[in-house]
Amino acid sequence: MRFLSYYADGGIHLGVETEGGVVDLTEADGTPASALELVAGGSAALDAVRRYLGTAPPTRALETLALASCVPDPGKIVCVGANYRRHSAEAGLPVPDNPIYFAKYRNSLSGHRQEVAIPPGTVRVDYEVELVAVIGSPARGVTPAAALDYVFGYATGNDLSAREHQTRTSQWMYGKISDGFAPLGPYLVTADEVPDPQNLDLRTWVNGELRQDASTSDMVFSVAMLVSDLSQVTTLEPGDVIFTGTPEGVILGMDEQVWLKPGDHIECEVLGLGRLSTTLVKG
Incomplete structure (x- = not known):
């Protein structure tokens, strides 16, 4: 899967790219809200993303998003x-x-x-x-x-x-x-x-x-x-x-x-x- 981080609502949101566009994960229930939560969550976090994508959530066009670093807050x-x-x-x-x-x-x-x-x-x-x-x-x-x-x-x-x-x-x-x-x-x-x-x-x-x-x-x-x-x-x-x-x-x-x-x-x-x-x- 291909994840990205972008600026929205005064903060940084986590999204995942699909064939139909970018799906926001930060605003969804039960999915990782940030890149750090995603990587720390491992396979369980990825499974949660897959389940959410199966509900046909709304998408956003990539070209409309102001992208942040794909990992905005690394410790090192x-x-x-x-x-x-x-x-x-x-x-x-x-x-x-x-x-x-x-x-x-x-x-x-x-x-x-x-x-x-x-x-x-x-x-x-x-x-x-x-x-x-x-x-x-x-x-x-x-x-x-x-x-x-x-x-x-x-x-x-x-x-x-x-x-x-x-x-x-x-x-x-x-x-x-x-x-x-x-x-x-x-x-x-x-x-x-x-x-x-x-x-x-x-x-x-x-x-x-x-x-x-x-x-x-x-x-x-x-x-x-x-x-x-x-x-x-x-x-x-x-x-x-x-x-x-x-x-x-x-x-x-x-x-x-x-x-x-x-x-x-x-x-x-x-x-x-x-x-x-x-x-x-x-x-």
């Missing part, structure tokens, strides 16, 4: 750097022996079709299409073989980056946490629709020009390895999201670096998970 936003072999090569980085982690925060989240402001004085803005894994049940000390059982679903993400801030020290976070710099969505797609997260195509377009075109098969550390590794030191909770890294094709790796600017339109897609659109504006 964990990101992984240099996790594609060819991206490491283009960035002049060695292939890491261990995952490189950094964090983003809730202020960085934005939704499909939202405008994102470039902070004043920031020039070297870059895109990064990413497969994002969403945790569905508490995970602590899990093995790689069992790790995917703890993933509720997946989404398309864009790890927008301010490169001059990212590289000013050895810690990348300052260039990653600007408001809106973690577009996520449009959909949260349940894991049963993604039988192999290591066999997905990823693409990015800037103003209609294809910039990234790769596969998750080029990951250094698989989704299962990342979930397992993180769970050794922290409990991953329902709703936590993991941005799993970007493939080659970013501006940072180009010989002629023309950075993103106000007015640019970025589309990121992970095949089967939806295309995520972001427009940059002046901050």
